[in-house]
Amino acid sequence: MAEDEGIITEILAGTHALIDLDAYTANIQALRAAAPHAELMAVVKADAYGHGAVYCGHAALAAGCAWLGVARISEGLLLRSNGISAPVLVLGPPNLAEITRALDANLTLAVGSRSVLDAVLGVAAGRSSPARVHIKVDTGMHRYGFEPHEVCDLFARLQSHADIAVDGVFTHFARADERDLALTDRQVAVFSDVVASLEAAGLLPRWVHQANSAGILIGRTAGSNLVRSGIATYGLDPSDELPAGPNFTPIMTVRAPVGRRFTLPRGEGVAYGWTYVAPETEEDAVVAIGYADGLPRQLANRGWFSANGERAPIHGRVCMDQTIIGAPPGLAEGDLVTVFGPERGAMSLNDIAAIAGTNNYEIATRLMARVPRIYLQGGTPVAWEQPLLGKRGYCRS
Template sequence: MPVWAEIDHAALAHNVRLLRARAGDAQLMAVVKADAYGHGLLQVARTAVGAGATWLGVAQMPEAFALRDAGITTRLLTWLAVPGADFAGAISRDIDLSASAPWALDEIAAAARSVGRTARVHLKVDTGLGRGGAYGPDWTTLVRHARPLEAEGVITVVGVWTHFAHADAPNHPTVLTQQDRFFEAAAEAEREGCRLEVRHLANSAATLLHPSAHADLVRPGLALYGLSPVPQVDDDFGLRPVMSLRARLALVKRLPAGQGISYGHLYAPEHDTVVGLVPAGYADGIPRNATNVGPLAVGDTRTRVAGRVCMDQFVVDLGAGSGARAGDVATLFGGAPGEPTAQDWAEMTDTISYEIVTRVGARVPRIHVNQSPDEAP
């Protein structure tokens, strides 16, 4: 195959176990949204549960449905829905739901009545991110709106949760401020009569750096996949990258000094050289702004994108003395010593490693390696 993403389940299981150890007494939710950050939803979920994750989390309902319909029974939360969403489908599949506003509680309650089951609900409080959740006095309104529905038996509030704005900045003052607001909000819900199973606010960064935020459940995402949520901290925490993106050279040829390469001739070698054609482009998730800067390795040679990244391909300058041949493997990023990393790509293209792995396109096959027999599809 011309290009593929290799998914190392031994590394994934290692990361889950490491994060569980960091979480202390808290349970661990493996966040597998966005096709498990581009790694493969069902395969990653099975390995994560096998390695000790006690919850799974996804943003959108279709992925939650896919997990349940594949026979995965682990406690599962989905949190991003709009009016008219299939709340009944979620409740009938025993999927926990999030609510940030009274309309959501009303629609969840109506769906619960329609299927004759009690919905499990996590109330989300906005403690300062300014995104999802009930903010300020709206929190009291949300909690009080939930209580009659609990009394009716159509919902049960099992959790309270929030999300940090700056957990990736270890010393940012908002971290403790949000944490204090969160525990105050959870205490208010309990005073109003909610009997909470879990309080949760810790993402990957907080799981690794803020034990006081672990509460009852931590929700690591990026760290599961072996990427640091705090790259400015000189510590990889023992995480192992799970995805390696590789391609086979489609063509190797010599070009003379000064010959422009790819659209717009944004790169021209200063000396006669050997170039290789990599059959992957922005349709596969290679950032177009990796032009002239994207790092990769061909054998023992570290090189970079030469010229414009195109839809399906780009060129690399291999150097005049290269003995590379068509079919040789180019590693765009991986986890082995000497290989470029997703973080390297993020830094060179002014983004974050989350985007580098999640944008790898659907036409790039995922090759799952080191799976336990009972975790394979």
């Protein structure tokens, strides 16, 4: 207990992320309310979009999610080695060399190509229990999945195969986060034809799923008994055209300490390239976060941090490990500033993404392993994680 307290004190004094598990739970409840007839898969790939897959995975299951989704087998193995025994679907084409390990760990594999199917069948042959798979159908994303016309025959062939258990069928939307839903509705129609043919042939598997966060928010969930959400569970918008809405709150706040406060004389510049030159003598502060922590360099002279609720503009280039801001009165060395998060005055991930010319998914997943995390419930730390050191723990009270 004392050791945990010490680690939390250390983490909170440095650059860190706070993950609000109450907000995560509330976001999950809002998604479940939006698709009440379906179970929810919390997508925790890419280390839960930068929020930490182990504790988000546990919290998602505690909030009632039936499944977790990952992209790679190694991500599924991380969940298994951290006490998660719930169903986990590996959504992407798997590393064929890791299939044995996936089956040993009881991970469910998305099979969406002939070569992956052959590899799974090869590994599954003669094992004591069949390989559990979901068949992916390409209805328009054109990334991974069987052609819709192949699916019924495939299911018929696999039905009699003792080495494989087909537990689900699914597809993925390409443009459900846009105003124009023509392609999405075409995908829905193609997929429901596939599902109808499977049903008519008596081959419908246990799980049928198509909607991602955007699909859930726009209500394209009919005919499914499972929906998959990543971005909205973290309280983030699927796109500028499809905001998540008032029922969702971003769950991550990143804070960093001031390492030095100094006076910058008029006419002097800061950091590499002197891209900011003080118009008048001013007070600046050096904050311990940089592009190696995941902060885009495009924020130079455009972004801002929040210091005691006040906007502190970024001055000059974002360095690898440090960034300079104009220091509001009262900001002292050792004080924490908010780099981004839902608090008033702070940049949101949308603000950062807009400046960097990308989307909030990319900014969230860029957060680097050297930024430790504290998980909060009821405003108090319940768990901590230092990804760089491979350490994590619950806070016992």
